Amino acid sequence: MSRIASVVSVSPTLRAEFFSPAAWETLGTLTDVLLVDDPATLGATLDARTGAASSGPSRAEVLVISWGTPRLDAALLDRMPGLRLVAHTGASVKPFVTPELFARGVRVTQAGQGMAQSVGEVSVVFAMALLHQLPRFHHGLASGASWEDAEDAPPRYEIAGTRVGVIGASRTGRAAITMLRALGAEVVVADPTLSAADARALGVALVSLDDLLSTSRITMVHAPTLPETHHLVGARELALMPDGAGLVNTARSWLTDEDALLREVASGRIDAALDVFDAEPLPVDHPLRTLPNVLLTPHHAAATVQGRLRQGAIVVEEIGRFLAGEPLQHEVDAAALTRTG
Structure with missing residues (x-):
């Protein structure tokens, strides 16, 4: 009997x-692979390959997807x-899965765990950059300010002994917590x-959101993207932050009120380091x-060499x-979609 087919x-x-060479070889050992080079053309590619002898779509039992893949509708x-x-x-997986998928008994898994370390590292780097006023120093020198003006900045702080609040003990939140505590x-x-x-096991104090923000x-x-977390940090919450505090967001802009944040950082009262935005690409005149x-990166906190390889290995x-009929370690079911980002 021939092996099952997979669509990548x-x-x-x-x-x-x-996919490292070893991971790709393993996938080829497990399945007959049908490649789709442009995920946006998945439907057309499947139509063109219908009836293929070795790995036609009708035989496909596994679908590997990435960004740009259309929603998996009927x-x-x-x-x-x-x-x-x-x-x-x-x-x-929210941009891709549909109720129809689960109704047909198709199972879903994802590789988000592979991103946790890299995104957590960027969060910690962001935190340290804000504590040491690096955005202000860089902006002053890069903009042509005099040395005296460029070195004029608020007091700087070391991360050791500094209180850092983490909203959401997600995969990435936990990775960041481990690094923060080590520092x-x-x-x-x-x-x-x-x-x-669980908080004791993580070595952290569990506090209310208002207490976290104000102290x-x-x-x-690092919270999940849910209806109830939309603008979790809005104007009221930002106003609780002490003067000179910094906000780090490498999760989703959904979680913060970007307009309210812009008002606060434009006033100079607080600082921010952001990898995510309401509009992406971020307009050049924003x-x-x-x-x-403000320290900005173009939604690339997860895109490390090691992180990408971990993602492929997980898949x-x-x-x-x-x-092999073994339990999946990263499965997402229909109920989980209402709980995770």
Whole structure:
């Protein structure tokens, strides 16, 4: 009997980043692979390959997806009647999955755990940059300010002994907590799903959101994207932050009121370091780009060499577990979609 077929809807560039030679060889050992070089053309590619002898879509039981893949609606799923598993090389599967997918009994897994370390590292780097006033110093020198003007900045702080608040003990939040504690920071967490016992195990103090915001010199946002977390940090919450405090967001702009944040940072009262924005790409004339107390990166906190390879390895490992009848370690079910970002 021939092996099962898999459809890999990942661009050649991302395939090279996600899958080491060993991981790709393993995938080829587990399945007959049908490649879709442009995820946006998944439906057309499946139509063109219908009836292929070795790995036609009708035989596909596994679908590997990446960014740009269309939503897996009934029309797409009808092209893969034997589909049993969807494995996303990224984190959030919300842009892709539909109720129809779960109604057909298709299971879903994702590789978000592979991003946790890299995004957590960027969060910690952001925190340290704000504590040491690096955005202001860089902006002053890069803009042509005099040496005296460039070195004029508010007091700087070391991370050791500084209170850092983490909103959300997510995968990335926990990675950041581990690093922050190793650096000697005093870490407090606000997360309604975290038990007191779990907080003790993480070595953090569990506090209310208002307490966290009003007492932390740096606040990191790592909460999931849910209806109830929309603008979790809004104008009222930002006003609670002490003068000179900093906000770090490498999660989703959904979690913060960007307009309210812009008003606060433009006033100079607080600082910010952001990897995510309401509009992406961030418009070239956006006022955030000009502020000396703001550090910006273009939504690339997760895109490290090691992180991408971890993501690919997770996908291949999950496919191996699925085919062996073993429990999946990163499965997302229909209920989980209402709880995770």
